[in-house]
Amino acid sequence: MNQPLAYVHPGAKIAKNVVVEPFTTIHNNVEIGEGTWIGSNVTIMEGARIGKNCNIFPGSVISATPQDLKYNGEDTTVIIGDNTTIRECATINKGTSDRMKTQIGKNCLIMAYCHVAHDCIVGDNCIFSNNTTLAGHINIGDNVVLAGFVAVHQFVSVGDHAFVTGGSLVRKDVPPYVKAAREPLSYVGINSIGLRRRGYSTDKIREIQNIYRILYQKSYNNTQASRIIEAEMEATPERDEILQFIRDSQRGIMKGYFSTN
The missing domain is CATH 1.20.1180.10 (Udp N-acetylglucosamine O-acyltransferase, C-terminal domain)
Structure with missing residues (x-):
């Protein structure tokens, strides 16, 4: 990494073969693993722990302080697993004293304009389509697909292999292996294709x-x-x-x- 038009705090721990594009800002107390690509105009704030071979696209903000009035400056983190892609303008806030972290698993795809709030735990191999929004304290299992414009209420859980159709408002827990659709959100079958x-x-x-x-x-x-x-x-x-x-x-x-x- 040798990009004079990016700002990387001396206290950040960046693997040697990480690519950081121009006009990106990486704050103190950040760790980024080998093979990761950070696009232009990305902001990575204190407490980010980004794995190997990730791709973070322009405009994303990782590990900003929680949008939670109870947050009192605790030393918390965002953890992003290996091989995860975060597309343009996605925002992932770090944790509060509840869980002390927000976590995205391995091999996930977080599409443009998604928001993952404080204290969310997301499993491996998940796909969040454009503009999907997670409130705080949410649990998402492995292999979950949330289609575009899904909004998930705080403290909700979504089980492994679930599929939630686009534009859904998720107010209740979604069990594993199912398809969820309609308003109010309802069981419409199992996710047999997935x-x-x-x-x-x-x-x-x-x-x-x-x-x-x-x-x-x-x-x-x-x-x-x-x-x-x-x-x-x-x-x-x-x-x-x-x-x-x-x-x-x-x-x-x-x-x-x-x-x-």
């Missing part, structure tokens, strides 16, 4: 479908459905993950489109 792309067998996809038929299409409440699923469905990692997600839900899971519970 699961096939990731190597799930037809039998495994059918098993997941059968679990969600009990939960969403049999007029049971969540407690009743969970008991029936546990009693009648074979114990598998997928079944147990779904049941655990329901048990752990703080905001309640989204309803089925035709649900009465």
Whole structure:
């Protein structure tokens, strides 16, 4: 890295083969791993921990102070995993005293104008399409796709392999393996296309479908459905993950489109 038109604080730890384009500013207490490319006019503020082989496009702001009035200057971080791409003008704020960090996993694609607020934890292999916005304290699992203009309420959780359609307002927790659409946001099936792309067998996809038929299409409440699923469905990692997600839900899971519970 030898770019005289960029400002890099002497206290930043930048791997030797990182490329920093002109007019970028990198503050103190920043670490950037090997092979990462930082485009022009990027601002990387104190507390950023950026992995290897990442690409950060012009206009992005990484590790700015949280937009949270309770933030009191705590020494917090943003952690971005290896091979993650952050497109133009995306903003990722660092954590508060709640979690002390905001974290994006490996192999993610955060498209232009997305916002990830303080204390969000995002898993690996996620895709956030343009203008998707995450409020604070959100949990996003692995292999999650949020289409364009999705807005996620604070403290919401989205399970592994979920797909949320464009323009959705996510006010409740979205369980793993499902497709979510309509207003208010509702279960509209499982994410079978995404699961096939990731190597799930037809039998495994059918098993997941059968679990969600009990939960969403049999007029049971969540407690009743969970008991029936546990009693009648074979114990598998997928079944147990779904049941655990329901048990752990703080905001309640989204309803089925035709649900009465």
